[in-house]
Amino acid sequence: MSYERPLVFPGYPIGDRLVAQLERESVTTDGLLRFVRRRWALIAKWLLIGLLCGAGLAWLTAPTYTATATMLLQRPERPATGGPGAGAADPTFVDDQVQLILSEEILGPVVDRERLLDNEKFGHRIDFRREPALRLVERLDNSAMAIVRSLATSALGPQQASTGPEARKATIGRLVSALSVRREGLTDAVTITFTSQEPQLSAAVANAIARSYVDDLKKQSEESQKETQDRVQQRLVELHEKAFSARPPPADPSLSTAAAQEEAQDRFRDAQNRAETYRALYDRLLQRSYMDPVDQGAPGGARIITAAEPPTRQDRKRMALAFAVLALGTILGFCHAVLKHSMDRTIWSPDDVKRLVGVDRVSVFASSRRKGDLRMRGHRPQRSYQRRLPGIEAAAGRLAIELRAQDQAGSIVALVGANARTGASTVAVHLARALAQAGPPTLLIDANWRGNRHVKTSAGALTVQEFAEARAFHGAGEEALGILELRTASAITDLNAALAIRAQIETMLLPFRWIVVDFHSRNQSLDFIPSLSVLNKVFLVAEARRTSADQLLEMLNAIPGDKFAGVILNKAK
Numbered sequence: 001m002s003y004e005r006p007l008v009f010p011g012y013p014i015g016d017r018l019v020a021q022l023e024r025e026s027v028t029t030d031g032l033l034r035f036v037r038r039r040w041a042l043i044a045k046w047l048l049i050g051l052l053c054g055a056g057l058a059w060l061t062a063p064t065y066t067a068t069a070t071m072l073l074q075r076p077e078r079p080a081t082g083g084p085g086a087g088a089a090d091p092t093f094v095d096d097q098v099q100l101i102l103s104e105e106i107l108g109p110v111v112d113r114e115r116l117l118d119n120e121k122f123g124h125r126i127d128f129r130r131e132p133a134l135r136l137v138e139r140l141d142n143s144a145m146a147i148v149r150s151l152a153t154s155a156l157g158p159q160q161a162s163t164g165p166e167a168r169k170a171t172i173g174r175l176v177s178a179l180s181v182r183r184e185g186l187t188d189a190v191t192i193t194f195t196s197q198e199p200q201l202s203a204a205v206a207n208a209i210a211r212s213y214v215d216d217l218k219k220q221s222e223e224s225q226k227e228t229q230d231r232v233q234q235r236l237v238e239l240h241e242k243a244f245s246a247r248p249p250p251a252d253p254s255l256s257t258a259a260a261q262e263e264a265q266d267r268f269r270d271a272q273n274r275a276e277t278y279r280a281l282y283d284r285l286l287q288r289s290y291m292d293p294v295d296q297g298a299p300g301g302a303r304i305i306t307a308a309e310p311p312t313r314q315d316r317k318r319m320a321l322a323f324a325v326l327a328l329g330t331i332l333g334f335c336h337a338v339l340k341h342s343m344d345r346t347i348w349s350p351d352d353v354k355r356l357v358g359v360d361r362v363s364v365f366a367s368s369r370r371k372g373d374l375r376m377r378g379h380r381p382q383r384s385y386q387r388r389l390p391g392i393e394a395a396a397g398r399l400a401i402e403l404r405a406q407d408q409a410g411s412i413v414a415l416v417g418a419n420a421r422t423g424a425s426t427v428a429v430h431l432a433r434a435l436a437q438a439g440p441p442t443l444l445i446d447a448n449w450r451g452n453r454h455v456k457t458s459a460g461a462l463t464v465q466e467f468a469e470a471r472a473f474h475g476a477g478e479e480a481l482g483i484l485e486l487r488t489a490s491a492i493t494d495l496n497a498a499l500a501i502r503a504q505i506e507t508m509l510l511p512f513r514w515i516v517v518d519f520h521s522r523n524q525s526l527d528f529i530p531s532l533s534v535l536n537k538v539f540l541v542a543e544a545r546r547t548s549a550d551q552l553l554e555m556l557n558a559i560p561g562d563k564f565a566g567v568i569l570n571k572a573k
Helices: 029-060 093-101 104-113 132-138 142-156 165-177 199-243 258-291 317-343 350-357 390-406 424-436 494-507 549-556
Strands: 065-074 179-183 189-196 301-306 362-366 411-417 442-446 462-470 481-488 514-518 537-543 564-572
Touching: 029 317, 065 093, 065 199, 093 104, 093 179, 093 189, 093 199, 104 165, 104 199, 165 179, 189 199, 199 301, 350 362, 350 549, 350 564, 362 390, 390 411, 390 424, 411 424, 424 442, 424 481, 424 514, 424 564, 442 494, 481 494, 494 514, 537 549
Parallel strands: 362 564, 411 514, 411 537, 442 481, 442 514, 537 564
Antiparallel strands: 065 189, 065 301, 179 189, 462 481
16 A cells, blocks of 8 residues: 655644543642552551661660769858848859769779779770761670680780870760759759669769769868868967067166156056957957857858669660651651652542643553453464453443444544553453454454564565454353454564554445554554544553653644544553
8 A cells, every 4th residue: 555645753743522620639638648659669668767777876885874863952151141142042052063073083093093094985995885886796696605705815915005195084074974963943953964774874973973072072161161270279379478478578777767667567557458359359269260260151061862773674776766757758758758749740540630731531440350361263363462450340331332422333442552561462352352242243453563462464564363253261152253363473573563454444444333443552553543534433551650750741642633533541540
């Protein structure tokens, strides 16, 4: 067959009668349910990853124990001198004492007393609590650890404990990082909390810090009292010398006049008066030193009201860390699912076809399990034509009823897959059988000429193999269904194959009222384009969860609006 003009594949406008207005997906209950149904596996995957990471991190992190000791501070008493601010409490006293507890003055003796430099998990060795990844080394088998230690000793020599000032300062720094000192509300109570990997060590260090602070206050108080007593004793000595130094003047024969003697007596009386005054001051100071040795007010103090006990339960930090990682995995999974859902243009349901493509005529062919094969006499066609699927049979029956209602005289129906392996051949054979059950002669043309089965013919031509009187397995009666299979035995161009398919369709117009043509999918060949002039209806076959909206739109642009019959969504759930 010859053509007067070359074939051109123009773009056709989509018919308005079959296309609905494109809709944006809004946040509704149905949209949320659709999102959960489609993305629950992705969220569950991230949830599982978060669970495994959290469990692994909790396993690698060493357990910790926290002990708490409580002290009650006593503010120093200021002497009531009557001046401004006399006897007023210092508002920053407790905060100053908290900083004092965290200083090296208090923590240094604790490091020495508890021998923290010799603690292999706290002193100069690696602190596994601060480096959870190295916890894996601690989990190794004892024999493997022994081998590792022996190799390290032979290569590097025995490890020596560092006891210098730098090691002591580093240990105090680690002690501060594991220590928490805070004021309880607005009271003068202070809690000392210490965390370590050993419960006995936690309680011992917390109590040692409290005792070190109390001892430091006692030492300062004793030094202050001794200094005050020394100052008072020095003052008493000075007053004693001045109070008891007055003596009557010795007789001086040179003083012959009465006036000179009177003047000497006056000086003596003045000296006695000053001595009396110094004696009074001496007696008063001596009495006061016995009754109140500290004349500057009593110093501040502290006492331990609750000693730390070795904790019996581990801290919940590992569990909290595991739950935090799990929550992070859940959030990441939800965000990933939302991002993928917003960018995904894959067809899942008829609503997606209407929302993303704009087509409101969709036939749903639900996925179903295979139930037997169709019984064919003579030469058997391709394998997909022999399958019997009850779910597709029911959907094909409904579609056949619609087609017969629209055109009683018959029609030429083409099925084209939007992408490969959409099940277009399975849908085509079930639709042809459904049309043939009504009685009129029906032909199924297998235009998948790229099939594996070859027949010896002349080069460059399509071969025709006809299967008339094909009967269905479990059918209610024998359908007048013929199958025309088109194959090539040698190399042929796509254009020559497309023209030959059109010629075969034209030759079969008279014997059969209904012709169902099973074309190649879009990504294999566009054989149906030259046959559009003889085709009456074209169905696009899409597979749920595999066909994208862009593929359907590209196919719709190649089909005239009056030829397009709708979308068949195969394997939908």
